Amino acid sequence: MLRAALLVLVTLASVLIPIAMPHQAFAASTTENGAETATTTPTPNATAQQVASPVITNPSAGAFIGSSTTTVSGTRDASSEVQLLSPTGGDPLCIIAPDGTTRWSCRNASLPSFSAVTLRVVVTGDSTLSDEITVTVLAPPTVTGGVSNGLVRGTGHPGASVTVTVANGADCTTTADGSGAWACYLDGVTSSGSRDVSARQRAIYSGQNSSNPSPTVSIAFDIDRPNPPIITAPAAGTQIPVAGTTYVGTGENGTTVTVFAGAYSVCTTTVTAGAWTCTVGGIAVGSYSLVAVQQDAAGNVSRGSPGLRVAYVAPPAPTATRTPTPSPRPSGMATPVPEASIPSPSATGDAAPVAPVPTPSPSASSEGPAAGVTPGQWNAPTRFTAAVSSPFTTAPFPWLQAVLLALGAMLLLALPARLLAGTISRARGGRPLWSATSIAGRNRARDEFETAPTVQLNRWLLGGAALVAAATLVMLSGPVVSQPAYLRLLVAVIVALLLVNLSAAVVPLWWSTRVMHIDATITFLPRYLALVAVAAIGSRVLDIHPVLLFGLLGSVTIAAGPTIAQRGQLAAVRAASLMALAIVGWTTLGALPTAAGLVSSLVAEIVNTVVLASIGSAVLVLVPLGRTSGRSVLAWSPLFWAGLMVAAFTLLFAVLSPVIDVWQSAGRVPLLWVAAGIFAALSGGAWAWQRFVAPTQL
Structure with a gap:
C-alpha cells in the first residue's frame, strides 16, 4: 500500500510542478557516480534586445524614383516578420514573413509623387525595431488616347513640365496646370494615322531629374478637315419666322454641325446616317446669311458651307421685337462670333474658315492651332510659328541656369577657341588656317592679262x-x-x-x-x-x-x-x-x-x-x-568683351531652354560639359606648349 501511495504522489508532482513553475524547464543531470538527477534551467527569453533591427538597403536615402512603384528591400533578423508601412497611412505596403534568410523584399510598392516620401520598415509586434529613409518620387504623367488632330492631352503633377514624344520623332513640351491637366500640340505630325505616344515630366522639386516615360498610348491622328456640310432647308431667299425654324442638311457621320445666322450660332446637332436637323429658338428680325460648319471627333473644323440669304420675319401677332440674343453655344464655339471671323461664301461658293475650334486645352501657352487653323492650308502652323516661348510664361524661367551655362561656354569654348586659333596662326607664320589661294592656288596678277576681266554686278x-x-x-x-x-x-x-x-x-x-x-x-x-x-x-x-x-x-x-x-x-x-x-x-x-x-x-x-x-x-x-x-x-x-559674351550667351541659353531641358532628360548635358572641358584642356595645352615649351627647344 505504501508503494502505491508513493507512486500516486510522484504522478501528481509531475503534473503540478510544471504548472506552478511555467518559467522553469527540467533537465536531467548526471552526478559523479552516474546517477541522474532532475535539475531546472531557465528558458531563453527572445526579447527585443536580442533581435536585430531591420534595415532598408534599396533604394538609398535621398534617391530619386521616377515611377509610381518600386522595389524596396533590405536585411532583417532571420526570425523576424517585418512590415513596410505605407507613406500615406492605412494598410502596410507589404508584410514579409520569416523565410529563414536575413533578406526581405517588397516588390511594386506604390509610392505617391512628392519631394520627401518616407519609407519605414518595422518588426511586427515591436515598432521600436525599425528603419526609415526619405526618397523623392515623381511618377510618369498619363496620356489620354483616342482621336486627335494633333492636340495631345493628359494628366501629370501640378506645375510639372511635360514633354510628349511620338514614335516618328515629333515632340512638344507644356506645363501642367494647378489640377495636373496638360495639353500640347504636336506640329510635327503632318499626316493622319495611328501613332504611339508617351510622355515624361519634370517637377520643380525634382531638379534636373525627369520621371520615367509613361506607357505608350496609341492615338489615331486625324489632321484632314471634313468637307463643308450642306444646308438643304430652308431655301435661299425664303422668309422664315424668328423662332421655331427647322434647319436640315447633310454632312459626315459623327461630326458636329453648327448653323450660323450672321454673327449668331443658332443651333448645333450631330450628323447621323449622313443627315442632320436642328431647330432654332430666338433670332432678331432681319436678313442673314446662313452658313453651316462641321467639326469631326478629332477637332478638325470644315470650311463654311455656301451662304444662303434668308429673311427672319416677326410672327403675325403684334409683339415687341426681341433683342438679338445668341442661342446657347456649342462646345468650342464663341457666341456671338466676331463679324470678321464669320464664315462667308466666296465667289466660287467656298466659304472661308470659321472661328469654331476644339474645346480649349488647360494650357493656353502650348495649345494647338487656334480658330480656323487647319494643317495643309495657308494659315497652318510651322516650326517657326511658335518657336520661342514667351518670357512672360507662368513657369519659372531658368535665368540662373542660363547665366551659369553662359559662363561655362565663355570659359570652356570661346576663350579656348581664341587660344587655339592664335596657336595655329603662329604655327603657320601668321597665315590664317585656310584661304582660297591655299585651295585653288595663287591667282595671277591683273597686269598679266592684256585686259583685266571685270564683272559688274x-x-x-x-x-x-x-x-x-x-x-x-x-x-x-x-x-x-x-x-x-x-x-x-x-x-x-x-x-x-x-x-x-x-x-x-x-x-x-x-x-x-x-x-x-x-x-x-x-x-x-x-x-x-x-x-x-x-x-x-x-x-x-x-x-x-x-x-x-x-x-x-x-x-x-x-x-x-x-x-x-x-x-x-x-x-x-x-x-x-x-x-x-x-x-x-x-x-x-x-x-x-x-x-x-x-x-x-x-x-x-x-x-x-x-x-x-x-x-x-x-x-x-x-x-x-x-x-x-x-x-x-x-x-x-x-x-567689355567678357560682359558682351556673357550677356549674349545668357540670352541664347534662355531662348534655347526647351532644347536644354530635352538634352538634360536624355543625359546629354554632362557629355557636352565633358566634351567642352576636353576641348578647353587641349586648346590650353597647345597654347602653353607653343608659348613656354617650344621656345626652350630651339
Whole structure:
C-alpha cells in the first residue's frame, strides 16, 4: 500500500510542478557516480534586445524614383516578420514573413509623387525595431488616347513640365496646370494615322531629374478637315419666322454641325446616317446669311458651307421685337462670333474658315492651332510659328541656369577657341588656317592679262539673291513639306533676315557718323552664307528646336586707318544692336495674340525668326576668331568683351531652354560639359606648349 501511495504522489508532482513553475524547464543531470538527477534551467527569453533591427538597403536615402512603384528591400533578423508601412497611412505596403534568410523584399510598392516620401520598415509586434529613409518620387504623367488632330492631352503633377514624344520623332513640351491637366500640340505630325505616344515630366522639386516615360498610348491622328456640310432647308431667299425654324442638311457621320445666322450660332446637332436637323429658338428680325460648319471627333473644323440669304420675319401677332440674343453655344464655339471671323461664301461658293475650334486645352501657352487653323492650308502652323516661348510664361524661367551655362561656354569654348586659333596662326607664320589661294592656288596678277576681266554686278540684285539664299538655308533648319504655309514661312524668314541685317548695319553706321565722326561702309561677305548654312543644317541634324540661326550677310567696316579702339567700339555697337533687337523681339512675342490666320501666323514667324537669328548672330560674331567683331572687341577691351559674351550667351541659353531641358532628360548635358572641358584642356595645352615649351627647344 505504501508503494502505491508513493507512486500516486510522484504522478501528481509531475503534473503540478510544471504548472506552478511555467518559467522553469527540467533537465536531467548526471552526478559523479552516474546517477541522474532532475535539475531546472531557465528558458531563453527572445526579447527585443536580442533581435536585430531591420534595415532598408534599396533604394538609398535621398534617391530619386521616377515611377509610381518600386522595389524596396533590405536585411532583417532571420526570425523576424517585418512590415513596410505605407507613406500615406492605412494598410502596410507589404508584410514579409520569416523565410529563414536575413533578406526581405517588397516588390511594386506604390509610392505617391512628392519631394520627401518616407519609407519605414518595422518588426511586427515591436515598432521600436525599425528603419526609415526619405526618397523623392515623381511618377510618369498619363496620356489620354483616342482621336486627335494633333492636340495631345493628359494628366501629370501640378506645375510639372511635360514633354510628349511620338514614335516618328515629333515632340512638344507644356506645363501642367494647378489640377495636373496638360495639353500640347504636336506640329510635327503632318499626316493622319495611328501613332504611339508617351510622355515624361519634370517637377520643380525634382531638379534636373525627369520621371520615367509613361506607357505608350496609341492615338489615331486625324489632321484632314471634313468637307463643308450642306444646308438643304430652308431655301435661299425664303422668309422664315424668328423662332421655331427647322434647319436640315447633310454632312459626315459623327461630326458636329453648327448653323450660323450672321454673327449668331443658332443651333448645333450631330450628323447621323449622313443627315442632320436642328431647330432654332430666338433670332432678331432681319436678313442673314446662313452658313453651316462641321467639326469631326478629332477637332478638325470644315470650311463654311455656301451662304444662303434668308429673311427672319416677326410672327403675325403684334409683339415687341426681341433683342438679338445668341442661342446657347456649342462646345468650342464663341457666341456671338466676331463679324470678321464669320464664315462667308466666296465667289466660287467656298466659304472661308470659321472661328469654331476644339474645346480649349488647360494650357493656353502650348495649345494647338487656334480658330480656323487647319494643317495643309495657308494659315497652318510651322516650326517657326511658335518657336520661342514667351518670357512672360507662368513657369519659372531658368535665368540662373542660363547665366551659369553662359559662363561655362565663355570659359570652356570661346576663350579656348581664341587660344587655339592664335596657336595655329603662329604655327603657320601668321597665315590664317585656310584661304582660297591655299585651295585653288595663287591667282595671277591683273597686269598679266592684256585686259583685266571685270564683272559688274548690281549690288541690289546681289544683296537680294543672297537674302533669298540665306532664307532658304534657314528654312532647312526644320522639316519642309509641300504645303502653302511654307511659302508664307519663306516670306517671313526673308523679312526677318532683312530686319536683322538692317539692325546690324544701320545702328553701327549711325554710331560711326554721329558719335565717332568717322566714315564707315557696309561690306557684303559671301563667306557668311556658309556660316548660315552650317548653323541651319547643324540645328537640323542635332534636332535643336528652337533652332540656332546665323542671319548676317555683311559687316560694317571703317573706311581708312581705324585704330584698335575704333574697330573695337564699332564691333561692340554692332553686337549690342543685335542683342537689343533680340530682346525687343522676345518681348513682342509676349504681346502677340495666338496665331490663328494668315496674317497673325506671318507676323509670329517674322518675330520668332528675328529673335533666333539676331541672338544667334550676336553670339557667333562675338567668338574671337579671325576678323570677327569679337576679335576686335577683345583686342580693344577684354573686360567689355567678357560682359558682351556673357550677356549674349545668357540670352541664347534662355531662348534655347526647351532644347536644354530635352538634352538634360536624355543625359546629354554632362557629355557636352565633358566634351567642352576636353576641348578647353587641349586648346590650353597647345597654347602653353607653343608659348613656354617650344621656345626652350630651339
